[in-house]
Amino acid sequence: MPIPVPVIEDEEVEAPPPPPPKEIPPYGTKEWIQYVSEIDGHLPTPIPVSITGSEKYSCPPLQWYNFDVYPHKVKLTNTGFTALIGAKWRTERPYIEGGPFLEKHVFSQIHFHWGANLMEGSDHIVDNRKHPGEMHVTFFRSEYLTQEEAFQHPDGVAIFCYLITHGLEPDPRLEWVIEGFKRVQESKNYTRIGPRPMSKLIPMFFEDYFLYWGTLHTTKGKDFVCRWIIPRCVLSADEDQMKQFHKLWDPYDEPIVRNFRPLQAKEERTVFFISPHWSQYNSLLPLPKSLPETSISILSQEYATKPWMLPPQNAYMMSEQTKKDDDAKAQRTSDEKQMITDSSDK
Template structure:
């Protein structure tokens, strides 16, 4: 292979670029990066990396998939030579795609290197500076199925190396790992930790990292060609955290004070600086004042089959799994994945002294608090943030089985009560209607009963006074007493992302539909059916028709 050597400046090392050759992939491609594994993959590691002497190279953004998903188990092992974090997953494990990868790379394991003082311990140096420790995360190409098989291929394994700086305060990301150290002091011992998602440990980046090829030696005397990535973001550790590493024992029952490898010469190899972005005065970025959450995505498999997610993920991912559809819908309990979320929190719904208005809009009966009154607030469950009560409305029909808008297991009910709320982060209900997370509606299915429900009596008395279109009457929050507080706190419900069931039908609603129907007397239902519309005719049916939806768009929640 013919190559051209670029003459370095006084501060730069030699960078070797290929001349045009039929056997060399085009510069700028991912294949060109991979090409250098054939000539540089057996060069010794670790090395010093620096912006000076590196070759800027553009790649697609690196994507972190499933790193928020909780593993089934996390095991911490003291091998006698290093500390290994390994995981087991019931379904799809975390993986990387994009960046320098031509195929997705699966997370395999994590291990650490450290030194006997704060001045050394990292395998790699950056700008010729050493650090007290280093965390190395192993990924393997998915098509090879296992790390052992992937090591036999030059494109099989990638190692991401996080430098660990000294920090005055402990790094919270390391706490749940170090918590297990006392149980693995002796060599060849292991313990369970967590489990927590890998996003709790790994700083996730999509640009601004170094890449080079080099050899990975093993304690068994083997060596393999590996792609090495050193991100500019780092971890940090306090003196106390770093001291915990040195308390681990080696195979000879002595403290394993240091296990970092000696630095090797670069030997003219390429060090690529992938997608440079941040300040370039230093090769490593400063420690952030506040912990920054990385961006991780959910794989298509989990989006298609959300019931595969572990229970710990239901709270944070339920909102992501559901897509907005037109409402109302027919819900099948059998098809709904069953999750557990934080409890719903109803605040201020039973303050009986609050003044309100009950009105006949010509389409429904609407209950609203008077302006200036402190309104109830809904939070928890599938909702992100607080939602302010806007109004309560009803749907009904001329019989006792077609008056509810939603069907559950193909069963209908006499009526449906809907409590409409808007997201407190928007200045008004009208603004919230234009946002996908703008509205939350809590729905109750009303079941016809021979006996009247005394808790509806205040509402019934108000309905008697608004039979005509645009009639209004003063009322109090006592009309909400039919909502059983125990059922609201403990009762199971369905939730899905849908739309308003009245014009303009915006897809802006998080629906919450309680499974347990609320009894209402047949004579009490008559008070709804005798309300008149704008044409002075009885409103006998104000139910919107059902809409199709994916089977998993609704989720069954057990509080």
């Protein structure tokens, strides 16, 4: 006869206390902009943008560091989907601070979107209007070390989206990039261009831009939360410049004619209009006709205290005193060598 097994009742376990409610940052702070990522970050992109559909919000001025410093090399790659620009510096790379950012964000890469004609091509529409193209400049939070790691965090990546409008004259900012297209016609090819500092391609601004949160859906099928920034300043390419993009081939040796993403609904998400300053009759502002415009890039403390780290093309940034000190040091070295030579001759 089987021995009955006594049933041991589970001791009553108290449920863990609920986590304390998340403290919402006060409206008007940069922390509140970051908090909105938790509400809107899952929504798809790109979306329509306009002044009337946005919320005015104040932030400190954006600060651009080292964008006038010449890179060691600039590489242009035909990925088979877009034209991609990467650059390397021997020392510190360009970065941004201030504005809506709580932390330093470093420059990562640039790529382009375009269409089959001048009536399409931009990811975003502004004031219900499409434009021939769009240039995306990617930055990532410096503490994450790489863009790949930064994409794993909702505060990791910011993408600056510059509309490329149709102009009657070629845009000199784009000219040195387009010049390299003929060397990367086939997919997966790359070449060196320039090098030129990023300020020769990227329009810089203190204020007056749109910002929203949304998901980047990649060609590999992955989704990442990003901060999207749309400046009111634009690039302005003529028809011939935009046709040069069609000379790039996809992996099947067909011209890349359309690589812009389908427009998504804005839904109930917040689009910030950060620190508006200029005329608000139109959402976009043209670049000044007279180029080059005055640069607003700042030299970082690293370069300012160690000017010898600057590449030769940036020698003009060194103060006159630094030049004199370097000349004096070189002269002392030369004199010492001469004294040694004279002593050996004796």
